[in-house]
Amino acid sequence: MSFRQFTTRDGSVWIPKYLTKISAELCIGCGRCFKVCTHSVMKLMGFSEEGEYIDPEEDDDGEIEKTVMAIANEGNCIGCGACFAVCGTKAQTHEPVPA
Ligand code: SF4
Numbered sequence: 001m002s003f004r005q006f007t008t009r010d011g012s013v014w015i016p017k018y019l020t021k022i023s024a025e026l027c028i029g030c031g032r033c034f035k036v037c038t039h040s041v042m043k044l045m046g047f048s049e050e051g052e053y054i055d056p057e058e059d060d061d062g063e064i065e066k067t068v069m070a071i072a073n074e075g076n077c078i079g080c081g082a083c084f085a086v087c088g089t090k091a092q093t094h095e096p097v098p099a
């Protein structure tokens with residue numbers, strides 16, 4: 001299978017790996033990935049004991065157990081990998097896309 005690819009300034013092949021998943025189990029909600037992303041891909045969300053994402057502004061019943069990072073605008077990702085590089089818990093999955 002061939003993947004979508006581009007070229008760097010010196011003409012080398014570059015295959016971007018896009019953010020496809022953030023594990024709510026591994027994420028500690030530190031926000032480091034959010035700070036380095038310049039494309040508004042991620043958003044901090046609440047996570048309940050039942051495994052559901054909850055918008056912190058809509059947690060009227062106090063169901064949020066912890067805060068985790070979630071993908072909010074996956075189409076904005078350019079696959080730069082900056083968020084992957086700063087995540088210390090290996091919570092993120094990045095993958096190339098088919099050409
Ligand atoms: S790979 Fe780059 S653009 Fe995509 S979410 Fe991470 S920091 Fe943002």
Ligand code: SF4
Nearest residue numbers: 027028030031033087
């Ligand atoms: S850097 Fe990793 S652990 Fe921290 S919020 Fe992002 S995905 Fe979660």
